[in-house]
Amino acid sequence: MATATTSDYAAGGGTTTQALAAKPNKINSKIILGELQKIYTSLCPRGCSTLPVSAFKSYLSGTQRVAIHDAPSGGEEVKETRVQKWVHKVFGHASQAASAEKLLSDDQDITFDEFVSYHATPANSALALPDPRKDWSRPLNEYFISSSHNTYLTGHQLYGSSTTEGYINVLRRGCRCIEIDVWDGDDGEPEVFHGYTLTKEISFKDVCKAVAKHAFSEGGSLWQGDAGEGPVIISLECHAGPEQQEKIVKIMREQWGDMLVQGIDPEDVESLPSPLELRRKILVKAKYLPPPPKVTPIDPTVPRVPPPAVADSSSDSSDSELEELAKKAHKQKPPKTKVTRTLAELGIYCSSHHFPSHAAQPFTDEPTSKIPNHVYSFSEKVFANLHAQHAESIFHHNKDYLMRVYPFGLRFSSSNADPTEFWHRGVQLVALNWQKCDEGMMLNEGMFAGEGGYVLKPESYRPGGIGIHEERRNLDLTIEAIAAANIPLPEKSDSPKRFEPYVKIEVHTETGTGLKKKTKAKRGIECTWNEKLEFKGIAGVIEKLTFVRFKIHDEEFGRDDLAAWACIRLDRLQEGYRFVNLINNEGDPSDGLILVKISKRVY
Incomplete structure (x- = not known):
């Protein structure tokens, strides 16, 4: 799998899919136009060369499953009906004004060019546009949050470059x-790098400057798309000594100013705030250290007893990773760095506590696991072992409290596990290596497409919601792969004449295995398949945690190279004749399109 590029629209965080789906498609392929002509002709009444508006409306509501209501869309003073609002949204471009008026007037037919124009609109993408009514007012623990691991690296975990560009x-x-x-930096200034590797150091101050400049969308008006407005959590893995920890705190306060959440003692937090309350704010996830005991007057008549030593009660999410790296480097892992209270005080809403691993029921019975702002961090390997013993307890814990899972330390090539395994367990912060465009990042793209980095969990994953068994459904899904155009080649040097593409559809569910089907291979970057791929009776489906992955491979002897892909969450997969916008195998947007017909039944 190719390493992802450093493009601002490289896939993984959801901006690539959103950028592709946010503008009308250019449909100039003779093959695609020919297939649309067949659909158009089949809808026209016998003997007619154009499509009556009434027939087009039936097509929209029947085949395309578009909800059209003539009821007013607002109060009594709002004259625009819902159908008018929908028409103006779908045909919102100036060049489509005539089509919009025809659809509203009912007195003229829809031409083929207007029919094509409709199918080219963002509203007709296979991916439904983000819901503008999305609820940002729930506590942080009720969202899945787009997360990165070893963000400073731009390639290999052992010798890749460390750079502020990784953060940007x-x-x-x-x-x-x-x-x-x-x-600790050699010159007395804190530095950022990957311990026990050949990665180069970068200045902590430069990293903070980059975060301050690029953490949020410019203009302060975009919740969804690009950086967005949702709060940024800094997972601070501090290996510096006390002296440089003071500098770390000073730098963060100076560089982030009012954006930094501070001034509240972690012990005073009773509940987590919402992304709305933390809009354009920066939170620090730091190790916890209790405040020093209060000084009381000494009674000379009472024998003095030495105070107990305060053990480091925090856990560092990179401890196990450092241990693996130290073994690889044939070195001894350094002792844990004790956090200063000054730094610990910044872990206001994300306070990293030591996990009580020796307890019989660590997620439910231990006092630490009931602290409102505690965060447990586990490597994927440790999480798997814990889940084998405490599956139900972990799920219920994650309804109310934050958890972070990060890649196992020996994933040196920057590969990723399947993030859906952790989302299904309610883990909010599934940290991935964004350096590579692999299956994990494709699924992350599908989860967060245009969501601004925050996705509200399904109801059964939130406190007080319905039981998870009540939310599970069955699924029948049929996808007809009709035709494609402008398919990107696996390698730029490949010949289009020798390219033999086929479409492979994969359905990712919690329990489903082997849910993969493919078409026969054709030839060229523009081709037709007209093949139906059916998935019947898939059980245990939660729509928001089920993903449909579209992949185009080049059929060859041996391994079939990936040419392009797309990943769409089931709850946002639209029915009818739709276009799937393709991302190339390096994670960059392309002009590639697949025309498909989608039918889904969730019951």
């Missing part, structure tokens, strides 16, 4: 939780 890139792509590994 993922923030612009919609990531809302970034990781900063900070160490």
Whole structure:
């Protein structure tokens, strides 16, 4: 799998899919136009060369499953009906004004060019546009949050470059939780790098400057798309000593100013705020250290007893990773760095506590697991072991409290696990290596497409919601792969004449295995398949946690190279004749399109 580029629209954070779906498609392929002509002709009454508006409306409501209501869309003073509002939204471009008026007047037919124009609109993408009524007012623990691991790296985990560009890139792509590994710098100034590797150091101050400049969309008006407005969580993995920890705090306060959440003692937090309350704010996830005991007057008549030593009760999410790296480097892992209270005080809403691993029921019975702002961090390997013992407890814990899971330390090539495994367990912060466009990042793209880095969990995953068994459904899904145009080649040097593409559809569910089907291979970057791929009776489906992945491969001897792909969450997969916008195998947007017909039944 190719390494992702550093483009602001590289896939993974949801901005690529949104950018592709936010503008009308250019449909100039003779093959695509020919297939649309067949659909148009089949809708026209016998003997007619144009499509009556009434027939087009029936097509919209029947085949396309578009809800059209003539009831008013607002109060009594609002004259625009819902159908008018929908028409103006779909045919909103100036060049489509005539089509909009025809649809509203009912007295003229729809021409083929207007029919094509409709199918080219963003509203007709296979991916439904983001819901503008999305609820941003729920507590942080009720959202899945787009997260990055070893954000400073732009390639391999052992010898890739460390750069501020890594932070700029993922923030612009919609990531809302970034990781900063900070160490004592040789010149007395804190530095960011990956311990026990050949990665080069970068200045902690430069990282903070980059975060300050690129954390949020310009203008302060975009919740969804690009960086967005949702709060940014800094997963601070601090390996610096006390002296440089003071500098770390000073730098963050100076560079982030009013954006930094501060001034509240972690012990005073009773509940987590919402992304709306934290709009354009920066939160720090830091190790917890209790405040020093209050000084009381000494009674000379009472024998003095030495105070107990305060153990480091925090956990560092990179401890296990450092241990693996130290073994690889044939070195001894350094002792844990004790956090200063000054730094710990910044972990207001994300306070990293030591996990009580020796307890019989660590997620439910231990006092630490009931602290409102605590965060547990586990490597994917540790999480898997814990889940084998405490599956139900983890799920219920994650309804109320934050959890972060990050890649196992030996994933040196920057590969990723399947993030859906952790989302299904309610983990909010599934940290991925954004350096590579692999299956994990494709699924992350599908989850967060145009969502501004925050997706509200399904109801059964939130406190007080319905039971998870009540939310599970069955699924029948049929996708007819009709035709494609402008398919990007696996390699730029490949010949279009020798390119033999086929479409592969994969359905990702919690329990489903082997849910993959493919078409026969054709030839060229423009081709037709007209093949139906059916998935019947898929059980245990939660729409918001089910993903449909479209992939185009080049059929070859041996391994079939990936040419392009798209990933769409089931709850946003639209029915009818739709266009799937393709991303190339490096994670960059392309002009590639697949014309499909989608039918889904969730019951």
